[in-house]
Amino acid sequence: MPQFADLLREHQSLVYSLAYHALGDRAAAEDLTQEVFLALHEHLGKLESEAHVKAWLMRVTANRSIDEIRRRRYRRGPSLEQTSEPVREPLQEEMVLRDEVRRLVATLPATARTILILRYQEELELAEIARLLEVPVQTVKSRLHRSVNLLRQRIARKFSAARAGRQA
Amino acid sequence: MTEWDNFEDHLRASLRRVEAPAGLQERILHAARLRRLRRQLWLRAAAVLLLVISAAAYGVFWRLQVRARQAEQARRQLELAIQITNRRLSQVEQQLSSIGVKTIRFEEVSQ
Numbered sequence: 540m541p542q543f544a545d546l547l548r549e550h551q552s553l554v555y556s557l558a559y560h561a562l563g564d565r566a567a568a569e570d571l572t573q574e575v576f577l578a579l580h581e582h583l584g585k586l587e588s589e590a591h592v593k594a595w596l597m598r599v600t601a602n603r604s605i606d607e608i609r610r611r612r613y614r615r616g617p618s619l620e621q622t623s624e625p626v627r628e629p630l631q632e633e634m635v636l637r638d639e640v641r642r643l644v645a646t647l648p649a650t651a652r653t654i655l656i657l658r659y660q661e662e663l664e665l666a667e668i669a670r671l672l673e674v675p676v677q678t679v680k681s682r683l684h685r686s687v688n689l690l691r692q693r694i695a696r697k698f699s700a701a702r703a704g705r706q707a
Numbered sequence: 708m709t710e711w712d713n714f715e716d717h718l719r720a721s722l723r724r725v726e727a728p729a730g731l732q733e734r735i736l737h738a739a740r741l742r743r744l745r746r747q748l749w750l751r752a753a754a755v756l757l758l759v760i761s762a763a764a765y766g767v768f769w770r771l772q773v774r775a776r777q778a779e780q781a782r783r784q785l786e787l788a789i790q791i792t793n794r795r796l797s798q799v800e801q802q803l804s805s806i807g808v809k810t811i812r813f814e815e816v817s818q
Binding site for chain 1: 714715717718719720721722723724725726727728731732734735736738739742
């Protein structure tokens, strides 16, 4: 079993990135990453292998992100860094599209958002996501499907309107 | 609208893993060290407190033991004094019997 410092070096980006995409806020993602690794420091003796450590990190990060999203929504609504409106330059469209996707992902409910991030950032199978979040696979499947469709519709609507505006 | 055909690719690109900022690792290691130190400090403080409480409890116990021993000693001394007094009274009674005094009137003795 690697030392704590090695595990930190190996998995810090995984944890930070999950938290960052879920919260849309660099400072909050750093704080959450620190909390998760300090918790790992406490639990390290109970984890058997590096594979367990990785699964544990993803589960704890996902659950804490969901809690934090809910707390923020209750306090002052979703916090977003990616609030920029699309710039209507064709060459930048790809970048704008990504920003917009991130912005819209940040408006999804906590669990749906986390499922989407685990699926598309970490490429996890639906069964793995279900195991991590302790929800039925069917729930993961339906929420993912619903979220992707919702995002697709919103993005299509937004960019069609932008394009129509440019052509006019 | 070909760009929407592979919307999942857009999602992957938008949600791709971002690198942790420089310095985060050191910050976490520092916090972990601090937490360990703080816990050690608490453990030591708790150990010292336990030691003080144990010493105080032993002190009280020892004091109670000393008092019990003193009380026992006093009881034995009293018993001995009673025994001596009894013995002396018996001797006096025998001496009085030997000279034929059956009863002693208080007024005669006091005179």
